[in-house]
Amino acid sequence: MKFFLDTANLEEIKKIKSIGMMNGVTTNPSLIAKENIFNKNEIDAHYISICKLLNNEENLSAEVISTEYEDIINEGIKLSLLSPKIVIKVPMTINGIKSIKFFSKKKIRTNCTLVFSLGQAILVAKSGADYVSPFLGRLDDLSFNGLQLIKEIKEIYDNFKFKTKILAASIRNPIHIIECAKIGIDAITTPINVIYSLFNHPMTNIGLDKFLKDYRKKIK
Numbered sequence: 001m002k003f004f005l006d007t008a009n010l011e012e013i014k015k016i017k018s019i020g021m022m023n024g025v026t027t028n029p030s031l032i033a034k035e036n037i038f039n040k041n042e043i044d045a046h047y048i049s050i051c052k053l054l055n056n057e058e059n060l061s062a063e064v065i066s067t068e069y070e071d072i073i074n075e076g077i078k079l080s081l082l083s084p085k086i087v088i089k090v091p092m093t094i095n096g097i098k099s100i101k102f103f104s105k106k107k108i109r110t111n112c113t114l115v116f117s118l119g120q121a122i123l124v125a126k127s128g129a130d131y132v133s134p135f136l137g138r139l140d141d142l143s144f145n146g147l148q149l150i151k152e153i154k155e156i157y158d159n160f161k162f163k164t165k166i167l168a169a170s171i172r173n174p175i176h177i178i179e180c181a182k183i184g185i186d187a188i189t190t191p192i193n194v195i196y197s198l199f200n201h202p203m204t205n206i207g208l209d210k211f212l213k214d215y216r217k218k219i220k
């Protein structure tokens with residue numbers, strides 16, 4: 001199961017990379033807007049800086065902000081030329097799906113984002129996308145069951161042996177990651193705090209504290 005970090009922040013990427021728990025990075029326009037970046041050139045330079053932190057097996061999903069077909073294609077091609085590690089993130093729209101078909105023929109990798117239903121997930125797989133990003137947390141926020149959607153996408157993709165990988169997005173807590181692992185999906189993308197919360201258990205802290213106290217009492 002691959003772990004992507006959902007961030008555009010270089011320090012966060014360095015931190016998770018240093019503990020060896022990162023297989024790539026996903027960004028979106030809101031995450032880019034949180035960084036100290038003010039124009040297109042700076043965004044491109046920022047994507048290149050992220051790619052420099054990744055090895056050749058890791059990739060970065062960089063999202064287009066265009067919505068018209070021709071514009072998505074032009075923007076996606078430019079992004080793909082920044083680095084071979086870049087996967088073009090395209091929203092789940094008619095123009096988005098058309099663009100993914102185009103990119104797929106050109107062997108440019110894609111991640112279809114903002115997926116909230118089974119119908120959308122089927123279209124994504126048929127378009128030849130490399131990744132589908134169903135938004136778990138945002139569904140839960142609306143009282144829909146995000147994990148149920150992930151489970152059913154997996155069933156459908158298995159039925160047809162679709163090659164599109166499921167990359168569960170909008171992760172809010174460690175239970176989301178654990179349940180995705182049980183379902184057997186390919187990857188999750190998560191904010192840094194959720195990765196840290198996977199490490200935590202109060203009994204680990206209490207146990208370690210006692211081990212060290214016992215040891216220090218006796219051994220100088």
Ligand code: E4P
Pocket residue numbers: 006026027028113133135137138169170171189
């Ligand atoms: C997907 O790739 C998005 O970047 C992301 O997971 C959205 O998460 P949010 O709902 O926490 O904004």
